[in-house]
Amino acid sequence: MKPLRVAMLGCGVVGTEVAARIVDRSEALAERIGAPLELSAVVVRDLAKARPGIDESLLTTDAETAIADADIVIELMGGIEPAKTLITAALDQGSSVVTANKALLAAHYGELMSAADRASVRLEHEAAVAGAIPIIRPVGDSLAGDRIDRIMGIVNGTTNYILDQMDSEGWDFDRALSTAQELGYAEADPTADVGGHDAAAKAAILSSLAFHAPVSSDDVHVEGIEGISAEMVATAKDQGFVIKLLAVCERVAESPAGPGLSARVYPALLRRSHPLASVRGAFNAVFIEAEAAGELMFYGQGAGGAPTASAVLGDVVSVARRRVLGGRGQYERPFHEDSRILPISAITTRYHITLDVVDRPGVLAAVSEVFADEGASIELMRQTVGEVDEDEMQHAKLVLATHSNTEAALARTVERLGDLDVVRAVSSVIRVEGQ
């Protein structure tokens, strides 16, 4: 059978691994597809850069010609433009596209999927969420007959690596981040990882698929790990917790703002016995709660060249098979459910609040009064003796674990605690997830 021509756009950490495998595994891939794959072009920015293992004659800076000449296009350059224009051109001419670009998908999911639909081709993106872990197909296809109620996961390898190295090795933030970059886990601009935006893009894609409604990255409440200090990591550890950057996507049946969907990303405490607490390094894990299936858990490498290449190549085999067999496969489109996104203030969570207080009678009463006023309640309070300051005032550290309450009530409580005379500083506020 005639070879299927594959153009690859971008040849960095992931692209290098994908190109090498298309060549090295050509026989096995041809068997699985029913036709050989031919890497027809590798679009790069810099032709002079050494790329061991890649046939130099394939390198080009001319993306348009490479696409025009291809049956399948793999987009691994990242970013919104020119990726969006190039993918659209590929789809419009009838080529199937495989991408790992979550930033682009989370911003323009509906538009790009419609372009694929119009041209009766596929736009596959398994690598865009949780790297090597098969999660797009399970959520979008395998569970399409069920009702997904909640997804909670670690979906960013870089931040999990950073938090894990701080927790287990006592590394500082900067050292952990630069090592994550060296290992190929981080985005070209690592503030996307650290600021939670990469995880938010993944939460948007998962929410769209799980809830059959358009959810974009702008709909996701995002907090990153910039504010997580070595002290917070150590305190969490002392108390039997670990800090993880979590993505939570859920259907909320009741809230002060009514029913709706919530998608959010923030660092949170998990008990060390929680299954997500043992997710180390750049690994990811995703828990799904579905009405009929019950609980499901997916675990594996969420970042890095080779693991991501595995997901990309799975998609390449899938779209190539379809070209051989004919037919485009089924898409659910347009999304048919309401995407009423709830504000974070309407969501129910729990907080751990650490206060630096003056150690004198009446402190606990003042703190408790604020909680009572705001309708929030304390589950646990722990006080440890602090330092004596320059005014010879004895300080104490007060850690308060709250019961579940709305974010609005907890935020107001924290604000009012900070205004109390006896509170020198609100040292940290962090949510708690899991049992």
Ligand SMILES: NC(=O)C1=CN([C@@H]2O[C@H](COP(=O)(O)OP(=O)(O)OC[C@H]3O[C@@H](n4cnc5c(N)ncnc54)[C@H](O)[C@@H]3O)[C@@H](O)[C@H]2O)C=CC1
């Ligand atoms: N590195 C990882 O672990 C994972 C990455 N991804 C996604 O995969 C994509 C690629 O990521 P990496 O390989 O890590 O990034 P990278 O930065 O290592 O590679 C991107 C390559 O594309 C090239 N490029 C960018 N714009 C270009 C243009 N206009 N023309 C030609 N070449 C261009 C860059 O020069 C670079 O060599 C991104 O969308 C990323 O979000 C997804 C999952 C995991």
Ligand SMILES: N[C@@H](CC=O)C(=O)O
């Ligand atoms: N930068 C991302 C790469 C994979 O999606 C991450 O760290 O998870």
Ligand code: NA
């Ligand atoms: Na995946």
